[in-house]
Amino acid sequence: MLDTINEPLIIAEPTSTQLSYMDAIVQAQKEEMLRDERVVMIGEDVSIYGGTELVRSFDENRVRNMPISENSFTGMAIGAAMTGLRPIVDLTIASFTYLAADQIINQASKLRYMTGGQIQVPIVFRAGMYYKIGNAAQHSDRPYPFFMSAPGLKIIVPSTAADMKGLLKSAVRDDDPVMIFEDCNLWAKKDLVSTDPDFLIPIGCADIKRPGSDVTIISIGACLPMVLAAAKTLQKQGISAEVVDPRTLVPLDKEVLIRSVAKTGRLVIVDNAHRTNSAASEIAAVIAEEAFESLRKPIQRVTTADVHIPFSPVLEKIVYPTAADVIGAVNKIQ
């Protein structure tokens, strides 16, 4: 005991730095690739989709540019994961996950179970959601709900640079298939991120982004900045909103969500996915089943309309949830 007290004081180095969401993605991968040589990265035009730094830092054994063959290179990575590598597959635009979906769902998600636990599939699928930028319907999907209904996958939707870095690193270290949905609307957004190469955020933990007492607003992925702005406006109205970010959709941190609703008695869920079968729908079902007595008013979902993302900017801008929609939903259940 005395010994420890007499140990010399270690001056802590600066432990965090301002980092953009995009740089968090790059750094997380670079750190994990440096730490573990089994981590390899594959994707199309890696150097364009933010991966220039990785192409410069690693040779072709570690970073490999793929032909446009999403279904097969995804399967190839799954095969490699089963036999000793820990691949990160960059599927670039999230709408392309549909082309890889057969291998992700029929193989990656199922093989451990179907082989009676003989194998592990430690793999990360990255998908960037490019929307609100006039890319039209075949490039603008936010498809995480589809993959939520495939058991065997873990699904992550980080909303800040710190969450991105910590969760992506956890995903690489996880022994099961993890899909991480990134949001291009957050790329440039900076926040304070730990520089510790072992900084991790555990998969399956929600985060209270703003404490409050009158209403719970569950915000999924890139809805967060808009939801926080709405919460500020509500504060001026005298309504104290608690903003909770699940961060991980599978597994869902039910405990934190239920505890918040138990405190506030009111729930609004904000999700950029299409309304039908959205992540918001699943969360609403969980709360209705497990915390019905806490609710003083019906649950409200604020989601993207069930319509394809139109090209024309005048149409595109009206399909996604806005702060006004969130405020409207909160006021509706006061």
Place this chain on the structure above:
Amino acid sequence: MSLRKSDHLEMYRRMQRIRIFEEAVKTLPVEGHLSIGQEGAIVGACMALRDDDYITGTHRSHGHPIGKGATLAPLMAELLGKVTGICRGRGGSMHLADFSVGVVGESAIVGGGIPLATGAGFSAQVRGTDQVSLCFFGDGASNQGTFSESMNLAAVWNLPVIFFCENNGYAISTSVGKSHGQPDIAKRADGYGIPGVIVDGQDALSVYKASNEAVIRARNGDGPTLIEAKTYRFEEHCDNLNILIPYRSQEEIDHHVTNRDPLVIYQAALLAMPEINEKDLDSITAEVVTEVQAAVEFAQQSAYPDPADLYQHMYSTPIHYPA
């Protein structure tokens, strides 16, 4: 079918339409993938088709409907997201499908159009028409399973399909050399028991000739052909691309722009024909310039879609939507 003077002039007109349309697009606030440099391949193929034949396009597809004979103004209006656009502002740059001239679809999913074109050929066969279907796709798209699978489907049933690869050497930053075990894509035809032909895509007449033979085969019920047109994209893959590691040299680009411009090559071929003179070509160019200007004005003056019509065109029989 050999080309008459009027066909030659029409081919030249369509090539100029693409070039001048794309030059105009560059000056507009439009994010798009341009076909400048690939006009010979596109129009050479389209001229072998009838108006009622089908085509499918790609993400780089302003040129395909123009090559097939579409009117310019609705295409330009679509690029600006206007309600007068060919897809009523719903599709945009990667989706200029004009069904009236046989454009079945333009897919922003690389390789996505190939099975659709195969389906249009299947439909023509079952309906007993003599229509054919031609799908445009890139060298990059040839690495999608849809390409191999569709070629086999078409081969098995002798479908009237022409698989037309615009091999411009690159898929964004990935060269054919670095992504294809066999860089001559046409040779893959062998694996499916169908003819595979390589043509100089900068020479519109060679492209026409090869396409015409493939169309005749298809119309006669003799099945599909794979054509690979070696071509070159003069512009960057698309606007707003942040390419930090160069993937092709300036010398290579300059060489193609200076020596391999399909319009210059076709002009020279035309002027060598006794029945065509410079005046013929100049007047066509002047007409196309006016046509493109009018298209831009039409697009700019048109209205945006009414937000109240957001759900329009979702279903043929509208369903009930929540408020």
